[in-house]
Amino acid sequence: MARDPGGDVVARAERLSRGGWAAVLEGMGPGTRWLGEGRLQINSPPYPPGEIPGADLLFVPVTPRRGWVTWDEPHRYAVVDPCDGVLAGTERRPASGPLGALLGAARAEVLLLLGSPRSTTHLVALTGQGLGSVGRHPKVLHEAGLIRRRRAGRSVLYRRTEAGESLVRAGGGA
Template identity: 65%
Template sequence: MGWWQVDADTLARGRFVVSPLSEAISSLKLLQGHAPAVHPGERSWLAEHLPAFRELVRADPLTPLLLDAAFRPHWNADFITPTPAAEGGQSFEEELAVMRARSPQEVHDDLTVALGSPPPPELCRRDLADRAADVVEWVWRQTVLPQWPVRRRVLEADIVARTAQLSRGGWAAALDDMRPGMRWLGGDRLQINTHEHAPREMSGARLLFVPVSFGTSWVSWEGGRRYAVVYPCAGALAEPGRPPAPEALGALLGRGRASVLVLLDAPRSTTHLVALTGLPLGSVGRHLKVLLDARLVRRRRAGRSVLYYRTGAGDVLVNSQDREGE
């Protein structure tokens, strides 16, 4: 069992950050097959981008060898999953520069740890950091960047929900379901996975929690200064298979307004609602105003975004439709 010794001050200073590079790496891991495509949105995304990714990999025999060595079942090579900056807010290019700056010796050492033995001769070369960064950059530009405004708001919505969970139930409530194998053990111990790793004492370090869109997760650290837990956010990237709003609720509120209310089971921005409903931005804004005035939803700010979520009255109204016919 791997666990971190986290003192009260370190935990109190923990923060959630959005990392564009982590989002790209999460997408790469899904393309690599290191996580199952669970949600309809993930399967749709894979169907769209997997053929081009496979073509990219086939074009250079070194690429699959490098990616397979860097992403192992129990450990990632550290150079390919750099720890985000403590303050967050870095651009993708700034984060990717950290990966490119890894020295050949650091890359060799990281691959040795991930593989459990020295890398094969084909990977004993000086340009591996740049080659890996080139693949990550392709994933970012071809598969993530076109969706990034929506993805970012989904991640921010997850942070708002986690922060609310933290305020209600403390760190144990916020951390226990964050990623598989992770839970608060009590005292000052945070279990991060179920693998056998030596405990790490992290007094005085910065502890970061980084949501990503897909069902991938990992941990990383930079020396003894920064530790990061990358975890899958609660909301799917897209939900084409989501059932429509109940007919009776649509008759009461109007179909568009009912759809918006149903989607607000988790905090979402207007941009996210536009993406999920297909409604124009102005229509979503008008529906939200009516729902706010009726006290069926509330709003709060998360960074530069305003996120909307259902009130208790809104929950009752939506959930009552599930009991029709009982």
């Protein structure tokens, strides 16, 4: 399975906007959590706490399944962790059954894949469909209110709306 650091950044930015640092750090790695009041735990005890006032703290998504911490004292620290975004592989689900019958198998597959933000390039890689086909599906799904779109640099990212989530759950795709 190929990992997608770009998708990771988008997913974590969305978590930050919804739930703050605690949501971003949740599941990042063993012992990593937001303690509140400007404090962050990045590893399990027995290491003593340290302070890094005024230093840069970077979060670096990587494709290996293991994370680590690195630093250039006293000015720069980094939490290097496995990325969350998935570009290809195990996430592909066939869109058969009621959802496939309602939307068509190809369009339903695109809706299923939009549980996390994706560009048309990601969708082409995941589905194996041509760019022309994949490009039409988000347009129709957006007009139906099942997905939303937003610009991220040069890309447009699509993600299911609550109505899209409900449809996927009702169709047995969740």
